[in-house]
Amino acid sequence: MIKLVDVHKSFDSQVVLDGLSLEIPQGKITAVIGPSGEGKSVLLKHMIGLMRPDRGEVHVEGDNITSMRRFEMNRVWEKFGMLFQNAALFDSMTVFENVAFPLEEKTRLSRAEISDRVHDALENVGLRGIDRKYPDELSGGMKKRVGLARALLLNPRIVLFDEPTTGLDPVICRAIHQLIRETHESYGYTAVIVSHEIPEIFDISDSVAMLYRGKIIATDTPEGIRRSEHPVVRQFISGSLEGPIQFI
Numbered sequence: 217m218i219k220l221v222d223v224h225k226s227f228d229s230q231v232v233l234d235g236l237s238l239e240i241p242q243g244k245i246t247a248v249i250g251p252s253g254e255g256k257s258v259l260l261k262h263m264i265g266l267m268r269p270d271r272g273e274v275h276v277e278g279d280n281i282t283s284m285r286r287f288e289m290n291r292v293w294e295k296f297g298m299l300f301q302n303a304a305l306f307d308s309m310t311v312f313e314n315v316a317f318p319l320e321e322k323t324r325l326s327r328a329e330i331s332d333r334v335h336d337a338l339e340n341v342g343l344r345g346i347d348r349k350y351p352d353e354l355s356g357g358m359k360k361r362v363g364l365a366r367a368l369l370l371n372p373r374i375v376l377f378d379e380p381t382t383g384l385d386p387v388i389c390r391a392i393h394q395l396i397r398e399t400h401e402s403y404g405y406t407a408v409i410v411s412h413e414i415p416e417i418f419d420i421s422d423s424v425a426m427l428y429r430g431k432i433i434a435t436d437t438p439e440g441i442r443r444s445e446h447p448v449v450r451q452f453i454s455g456s457l458e459g460p461i462q463f464i
């Protein structure tokens with residue numbers, strides 16, 4: 217479980233997280249939704265300890281990481297896989313080298329073993345025969361799949377997805393969602409997915425948390441969120457221009 221308790225985070229005078237509390241259940245898929253610029257990426261960075269709260273606490277599977285030192289964080293980071301918004305592939309490396317990178321950094325596996333693991337990982341995300349290509353030569357959907365293969369390679373206990381399907385067409389978007397669900401079923405990781413794909417993301421989520429004005433204003437099953445009477449949740453889900461959310 218990941219637990220955030222009364223987390224506050226500001227950048228200069230801009231308050232982004234304002235007493236946010238949230239529990240992410242173990243082994244489930246949780247979607248985090250909310251208007252653009254509300255702090256969803258900032259929230260993910262707190263979960264993985266890349267950002268520290270000004271106030272409040274962050275716990276990861278029983279460890280209080282709020283002010284944990286770097287050498288202790290290494291042990292916590294081993295639990296995480298992360299798929300960043302832009303897939304964060306290294307442009308100067310081939311697909312094979314990109315996916316092999318965590319294995320080379322973190323394990324003492326032989327070249328042959330690394331090669332087998334990389335090929336298996338690529339096959340699991342439906343990619344074959346692209347080892348020697350460079351990220352520039354891939355479509356957006358393929359890049360995300362390579363990023364997913366890399367994120368899952370060390371069999372992480374927790375995987376954070378920051379907008380895994382942004383900019384992809386609806387069919388590829390569904391394929392990536394399906395892939396997340398399948399890999400989640402076979403690996404059993406705890407997943408947190410920041411997404412703007414509403415209602416599509418609901419189909420693969422066990423629970424949904426909505427971030428608004430620095431706080432989690434609702435957490436529920438996808439069905440509960442769909443039926444919510446909360447005016448902000450209702451407006452956001454329906455995409456209506458009328459309601460408490462102000463668009464500038």
Ligand SMILES: Nc1ncnc2c1ncn2[C@@H]1O[C@H](COP(=O)(O)OP(=O)(O)OP(=O)(O)O)[C@@H](O)[C@H]1O
Nearest residue numbers: 227230232250251252253254255256257258259379
């Ligand atoms: N390192 C930083 N320094 C200063 N401000 C930051 C930093 N990181 C994020 N912010 C600010 O925090 C706010 C929230 O950003 P964040 O990227 O978390 O939003 P988001 O909800 O993920 O948005 P989107 O849905 O558009 O991706 C923004 O106003 C952003 O400018």
